[in-house]
Amino acid sequence: MSGTKTGLSATLMAGAALAGLSAGSAEAQDHRWNMHIAFPAGNFHTENAEAFADRVAEVTDGAVEITVHPAGALGLQGPEVMGAVRDGIVEAADYHLMQQVGEAPLMGVNALPYLAVGYDEAWTLNEIARPYYEEIAADNNQVILYDVAWPGGQVYADRAIETRDDFSGVRIRTADSIQSQFFDELGASTVQMPWGDVVPGLASGVIDGVTTSTSSGVDGAFWEFLGHMTIMDYVNPISVMAVNLDAWNALSDEHQEAIRTVADEMRPEFWARSEADDEEKLAKLEGEGISVSTVEGDLHEAMVESGQAIWDDFIADVGTPAEEIITEYRSEIGR
Incomplete structure (x- = not known):
């Protein structure tokens, strides 16, 4: 048993x-x-x-x-x-x-201003x-x-950005350190912050400008805070x-x-x-009353020159992999 x-x-x-x-x-x-x-x-x-x-x-x-x-x-x-x-x-x-x-750091190569346009x-x-x-x-x-x-990077502000002087006094939200360097050198005051803080920042007055896409401008209903968007298309991150x-x-x-x-x-x-x-x-932005203009002339040339200087800084800081990517890319597009 x-x-x-x-x-x-x-x-x-x-x-x-x-x-x-x-x-x-x-x-x-x-x-x-x-x-x-x-x-x-x-x-x-x-x-x-x-x-x-x-x-x-x-x-x-x-x-x-x-x-x-x-x-x-x-x-x-x-x-x-x-x-x-x-x-x-x-x-x-x-x-x-x-x-x-x-x-x-190398992940920032796609964000270099005016390296890749469109x-x-x-x-x-x-x-x-x-x-x-x-x-x-x-x-x-x-x-x-x-x-x-992403769609191209634009600038939303309380004014059209037509000259370098128009950046003066604008506190622009940026998404990363490269954007901050770019707009600081153009004369803006930048505030780096994640997306979730942008609308509260506009509502509280911490910022009075934003660089981002058309898509995010609609997500944030920017027409409730700002009247202008200047098309710059300096990056498609x-x-x-x-x-x-x-x-x-x-x-x-x-x-x-x-x-x-x-x-x-x-x-x-x-x-x-x-x-x-x-x-x-x-x-949609235009329909909601946002005034849209496009950067051109002397300001556009200055922005491209500033962007190219940042490419050089990036290569110096990040080293060989950055140089390899940028060199191959420029050879590929012939620019």
Whole structure:
């Protein structure tokens, strides 16, 4: 009888172990990722991320589920996002490369003023620089799945910016140190701050100017605070969607391949959506009463010269990789 009990106990224990193993395997096939994004629902970057999440769920039959948290709902600020992905605080995030220069200075190459003008040049520069970005990402325990250019950088203020003197006394919000250097040298007073602080900064009077895109100007309803936008198109900065490497490596090879395929297929669509959004949001700004002008003449020449000086500073500070990227890019575009 005791032998029968022992055998039965062993059988039950073995069955429980197998059941546990089976449950563990099923759980290992279920992956739930939280994705940070700073921008609100309705912003084209957020819509891109949501479309990507939907396709990932589709191609993995629901085994990989990405929850997009817009408007910075997870509490992360721009310069800390790459580190948050690295450390597994979030599994995935959309972030500006240029805001990560504190940890990876080379990521600022896409933000150099007037280096790449417009979407075609931004694409060319990005194609050359992306292998360098991917190496930095790997060193920071993450993998880049797709990138998207923003619409061009403009300046919103209480006046049209037509001469250098028009910058005097304007406290312009910038998104990164390169923008700050650029506009400080042109005579503005810059205040570097993450997107989530911009509208409160305008409302409180901490800033009375912003450099950003048409898309963000609509997101922030800038017509409630400022009357003018000067088109400068000095940069089309790059955002990436990156995934923590541990979360990525937990996926099967099949799911990794499927997700990479989706990212590669959707990437050109996302870039096209950015360009279309620029046109749509420019019309919206004008419709809401924003006066729009374009920088030209002596001021434009001065801005280009100032930008080129920053390229030289960047190469001196960052070194060989920056020089390699910029040299190859300029050779490619013939400028």
